[in-house]
Amino acid sequence: MTTPITTVAFDADDTLWQNETFFRLTEERFAALLADHAAPDHLMERLIAAERRNLSHYGFGVKGFTLSMIETAIEVTEGAVPARIIAEILSAGREMLETPIELLPQAREAVEALAGDFQVLLITKGDLLDQERKLAQSGLGELFHGVEIVSHKTPATYAAVFARHGERPDRAMMVGNSLASDVIPVIEAGGHGVHVPHGLTWALEHAEPPEGHQRFHRLADLGDLPALVRRLNAG
Known part of the structure; x- marks a missing residue:
């Protein structure tokens, strides 16, 4: 029975x-910010690797995603990422948290x-x-x-x-x-x-x-x- x-x-x-739509749009914005330092496909590979590494530390969600973007930006620029790009990444994360x-x-x-x-x-x-x-x-x-x-x-x-x-x-x-x-x-x-x-x-x-x-x-x-x-x- x-x-x-x-x-x-x-x-x-x-x-x-x-939900995922907004992550993809932010990834495109992230790729544009780092266009002078990494090709989009390579950048996304590095970002996904960072997200995978950080899941156990940050969990799921926008905040962990934002921190992973910052970490990736530091990596692909070998520590030379401008402060204005970090500020743009943080702004993108805040906007995601305010999306209707x-x-x-x-x-x-x-x-x-x-x-x-x-x-x-x-x-x-x-x-x-x-x-x-x-x-x-x-x-x-x-x-x-x-x-x-x-x-x-x-x-x-x-x-x-x-x-x-x-x-x-x-x-x-x-x-x-x-x-x-x-x-x-x-x-x-x-x-x-x-x-x-x-x-x-x-x-x-x-x-x-x-x-x-x-x-x-x-x-x-x-x-x-x-x-x-x-x-x-x-x-």
Whole structure:
């Protein structure tokens, strides 16, 4: 007998609202600032390497990204980066932290459609203050029964979050754009993972989809989510 889904959790960035778009625009601005010191492709390779090194120190989010840009600028200029470029990088980071929220198609409709019949959670990683700001601006906060801002998304993280909300992983579903963070770990924890691809994905979030797994699902957009949940619960 199929275990019914009673909790539906959502990722935030690039699942409910735009995020990676603003990182890409800032990367273009960064490349223009350092154009005299490094070719764009080489600069992006150095930046991604810095972000990978710094994840364990700074975590996810704009602040860590900004510090990684500064570190990369120092590296590619061999310590000669002008103060004005550092100031421009800091300004770009502040602007990202002030960017208005832009909900993705069907985001509000999907959360509203499920909130009446299911426990609906938001599980996101990143900087606490920035994620709280974005949630407040989104207008979706009152729809969630719980909000969890975590440092990492691992099978243990999901199991612990669901337990805090009185739920077992096999009765839970996680919906997100990242296979590496939103889908594969929750499947490994025993839940359902729903991949809703975004046009842009951060290089460090790439992973191979677990094709053929019975708890792996892929949707074109969030508008198809309520029907998927109903179908799974109908057995």
